[in-house]
Amino acid sequence: MDLDRPLLQRTTAAATGAAAFALYLATLAPTVALIDSGELTFAASLLDIPHPPGTPLYVLVGYLFSLLPWETPAFRLNLMSAFFAALAAGAAFLLATRTLSPPLPPDRQGARKKRGPTAAPAGTVPAAATAAALVAGLTFASSGTLWSYATVAEVYTLNTALLGLALFFFLGAPGSHSAWDLRLALLFFGMALAVHHVSALFLVPGALYLIWKRRAGASSLKELVFLLPGLATYLYLPIRASQKPLLNWGDPSTLERFFWHVSGKQYRSNFTPDLDTLLSRGWFFLKLTANEFTLVGIILVLLGLFLLWSKSRQLFVFIAVTVSCNWLYALVYDIAEDNEAYLLPSFLLFVIALAWGLRHVFEAAWLRGKSVIIPVWGLLSLLPVLSVVTLYEENNHRHYFVARDYGLNVLENLQPKALLLTMDWQLYSPLLYLQHVEQYRNDVLSVDVNLLRRSWYVAYLKRQYPGLMQAADDETDIYLKQLELFEHGRPFSPNVIQQAFVNLINRLVEITFSRKDPVYATVDRSEEPAVAQDYFRVPIGPLFRLYDSRPAQPLGPGRLRTDSFTNGLLELDPVMRRVRKNYALMCVNQSIYLKSYGRETEAAEWRQRGLRLDPEVEAMIPRNGAD
Structure with missing residues (x-):
């Protein structure tokens, strides 16, 4: 089994993507999710303009997915995330193959085929490289962050897929016999820039890597034209904005407002040098990275980084500089949600290190014969399975109705x-x-x-x-x-x-x-x-109704659907728990309101309902409900 064979590569990449897609489809959210899912689905379905930087390519591709004949528009956009996450998994496999097994001169290819398995020096066992790339790709597919965004409408899986394809071609560009490696890398990279700004972090490390590998960069300048197709999609923003769509976030119809929107002006205040925040976010990202590939996977990533430093110094430096830029950006950009997604480029690069670590262990086992090959290869090949088992409940969004229920409530x-x-x-x-x-x-x-x-x-x-x-x-x-x-x-x-x-x-x-x-x-x-x-507030379900004065008689408590939080079918993330806390607070507010009318029994029932939803809410009871 030779990793250099294009047909084998493509077939295995397709199998990796298909396995990932099956996993994502089995855990796909059936409807709209929290955070930006509703807004992005709205913008893509109606060809409108979402929040900065406008993500024009996501909107255009999302519109095509919204035309699918199945289910609701929300489901279709969730399906889009699953599709591109699966593509990212396949791209991760291809990326690993490119770094593990660069093309050999023709005179060495025949010699390699004649070697026996136990005589093979490190780095020349095709089966080990194939297995390592496959396990690394599947482990990335089942990693917590990619999987979580593969089940809801968001921009991150499309961005990761495009970055994965760009890196695959890019790492074959220096010294490649085909000029199209660099051209395709720039094409996909330009498209990634039209999805999310985090892609720009590859610009400086990528340019330095090319110069280092080629000892010159001027010959590559003319190829920059291949960035333009992706970047040209930003023209969608002023063109569509001039038509006054329903959602026209930022109104980028003028040059000034276009620059504001594309540069994310309204979010500049989120960049913070506060030391406490940096330390807190740094610790969070360390734990996230440690949990991303499981403990065994992290050990293999570290081993792979050491091997890269020893045997492929230029690639190691490219990975190290890019990951450092990515981490620095994620550390200083303080946002309430989606923090994990900002490290997806780093996790994609760690697939390379993981594959190098796996290949080293696989080859070491190969040299020791079948008695070692079978258990070592078998156990390490279960790494993606371990990830699936560990993270399944956390990422199973088949019963994710929290956002829809909130809106309907x-x-x-x-x-x-x-x-x-x-x-x-x-x-x-x-x-x-x-x-x-x-x-x-x-x-x-x-x-x-x-x-x-x-x-x-x-x-x-x-x-x-x-x-x-x-x-x-x-x-x-x-x-x-x-x-x-x-x-x-x-x-x-x-x-x-x-x-x-x-x-x-x-x-x-x-x-x-x-x-x-x-x-x-x-x-x-x-x-x-x-x-x-100046208005009296009466709790009704998850909100207040305003009155000129206090009603003479207590009004009905309204409807409050809480099944998503009580049926045990969904593992709650921090954002879901905030919604649950809102529900619990409104239950307590309802209790306070009913108690003010002497309805002690009903008040006690609502208070208990709130405490069952969130026991911590008693210490956070707001005194603004019925006063």
């Missing part, structure tokens, strides 16, 4: 033509999908209070709810003038802009009440104490 408790104010992205993102893609409860006027701090979102509200926004023209104009100062970096008064912000929201509430329509909020008073501060 809110929408089903709202009266017709209700105004909903929220600061919870874990709610608003699924609502974008449910209301705009599935067209459920379009009568509800949903407003994300946090997004209202951006001018593009004010424009979205004007298009979506023209009647409401026209009635608040004066407050809107005053606020937009202050917002323009803020967005363009001109001198502004924080107090003035905050007051204009609050005045606009309160005006929207007043207008809705004047029309005899209901107002609801998930906004905690501690988050925005001046918003709707």
Whole structure:
């Protein structure tokens, strides 16, 4: 079995991808997920513009997947993630094969075939290299981070697949007999840049590696034109923005706003040099890396890095520099969710080291005969199986209804033509999908209070709810003038802009009440104490309904579907647990509210329900429910 044979490589890569796809399909989320899943599915399904940097290639490819005839648009975009994660697994196998078995001169190929298995020096046992690459590829496929993003709609699996293909061709480019290795590497890399900015971390290490290997870089400059097809997809953003789509995040229709959006201007404040944060994130990433490939896998990765240092110094330096850049970026970029995904490029490169470590052990066993070959090869080949067994419950999203249930819990408790104010992205993102893609409860006027701090979102509200926004023209104009100062970096008064912000929201509430329509909020008073501060809040399901005064009689508690948290079919991640805590807090708020009317028995039941959901909630009871 010779790893250099293209047919064998392609067949094994396809088998690796197929096995990975079967795993992902078996654990695929059936509907919309939390974090950005709802927003991305919405943007891809309607060809709109999502959050920075706009991920134009993801949107365009996602739109094609949204046209599939199966299930719901959310399921189709989840399926897209599974497909590209499987492609990434196949690419990881190919990447490992390229680094393990570079092409040999013709005169050495025949000589190698004549060698007996026990006479083979290190690095020349084809079966060992094949097995090592296969195990490494399957281990990457079943690693926690890639697997978790393979089951929900997100950009990371597409980005990882493109990076894997780019690296496969790139590592064959120096000294290659085919100029197309570098060209294809640049083509796939340009496409990766059109999906996620983390891909840019390969630019400097990649250029240095090429120069080092070729001793010159000028001959490669003309090949940079192959970056353009991928980068050209960014033209989608200003073209589509000029058509005023429903979701027009950042409104990149002008050169200035295009640059803001593509460069992620609104997220620059997330870069932090705070030492405590850096140490905390560093420890988190170390634990994540240790858990990614299991303990045995990490030992083999370390062994592989040592072997790379000894036998392929240039490749080792490329990996070390790229991983260092990746880690530095992930450390200083402080975000609430998706932290693990930012290390996927490093994990992809660690596949190379894992394969080198595996090959070394496989060849050492080969030299000792069948009595050692069979148990060693057999046990190490089970590494992906160990990963699947260890991580299956954590990544099994077949019963992932948390996000959809959250959205339905809110929408089903709202009266017709209700105004909903929220600061919870874990709610608003699924609502974008449910209301705009599935067209459920379009009568509800949903407003994300946090997004209202951006001018593009004010424009979205004007298009979506023209009647409401026209009635608040004066407050809107005053606020937009202050917002323009803020967005363009001109001198502004924080107090003035905050007051204009609050005045606009309160005006929207007043207008809705004047029309005899209901107002609801998930906004905690501690988050925005001046918003709707004069209204009495009654807990209804997972949110509050606002009243002019305290109702004479207690109102019904509403519906609160909590099956996703109580049926034991889904292992909860930290974001899911935050949603569960919200539910528990609202149960306790309902208890406080009912108790204020003397309904002691019902109050006790709701309190116990909240404590069953999250026992820690008793120490976090907010006193803003019914007061």
